[in-house]
Amino acid sequence: MTAPHAAATxxxxxxxxxxxxxxxxxxxxxxxxxxxxxxxRCNLTCLPWCDTPYTWDTSRFDLARESHRAAVAxxxxxxxxxxxxxxxxxxxxxxxxxxxxxxxxxxxxxSGKQVEIETNGTYxxxxxxxxxxxxxxxxxxLANSGMPLAKRIRSRALEAFAxxxxxTFKFVACEVGDLDEIDDLVARYGLNPVWVMPEGxxxxxxxxxxxxxxxxxxxxxxRLATRLHVLMWGDERGR
Ligand code: SF4
Numbered sequence: 186m187t188a189p190h191a192a193a194t195x196x197x198x199x200x201x202x203x204x205x206x207x208x209x210x211x212x213x214x215x216x217x218x219x220x221x222x223x224x225x226r227c228n229l230t231c232l233p234w235c236d237t238p239y240t241w242d243t244s245r246f247d248l249a250r251e252s253h254r255a256a257v258a259x260x261x262x263x264x265x266x267x268x269x270x271x272x273x274x275x276x277x278x279x280x281x282x283x284x285x286x287x288x289x290x291x292x293x294x295x296s297g298k299q300v301e302i303e304t305n306g307t308y309x310x311x312x313x314x315x316x317x318x319x320x321x322x323x324x325x326x327l328a329n330s331g332m333p334l335a336k337r338i339r340s341r342a343l344e345a346f347a348x349x350x351x352x353t354f355k356f357v358a359c360e361v362g363d364l365d366e367i368d369d370l371v372a373r374y375g376l377n378p379v380w381v382m383p384e385g386x387x388x389x390x391x392x393x394x395x396x397x398x399x400x401x402x403x404x405x406x407x408r409l410a411t412r413l414h415v416l417m418w419g420d421e422r423g424r
Contacts, residue, residue: 210414225252240277280308294318382410
């Protein structure tokens, strides 16, 4: 009988796109040369500002055309020879496929790659995934996402990420008032370290948002994040 994880691995992962020869645009590794594997599908629908709706929005996109099944072996054949030191597994919501993703993450970290998993923080990561050595960039969604509280904030998942050895929390703020909502989540779940990033799909919007957020971020001891890829390429896909 095939073990559940082996079966999941054989079925592969739903992948939206893979791209490289770029840099990480957000969070603590901003500017680090990176290659990206963007997994398809998401459990949330952040309609106001999601910049990857082609991973989940079936009302606007045909997911059968926007994604494909990829075997872990094929993903590794693409990723391992690449020169970029950082491999980012993004989405969509990658942890929807965490069992199938585990051997990919383990093989990447075993090879010496630095791995970041970008997640909305609603799925409890398995012990094995945490121990595989990836860094989690956890981005819990605020009310500005348009999602109901019960769907976007999952206590058990946030507690698990807060206790993980390698994690960063990153919030999208549309206005200065969003910082109060971040404060509540930080206090309730012990989230640390915290990065705050402005919403925006143009360079002007990102810079304006950063300027507005600086004073509130500074007095709270949070860190200000930019969106480097937006500053350089706007909302161009695959960057
Ligand atoms: S969690 Fe991320 S990928 Fe999913 S809908 Fe929200 S912004 Fe988009």
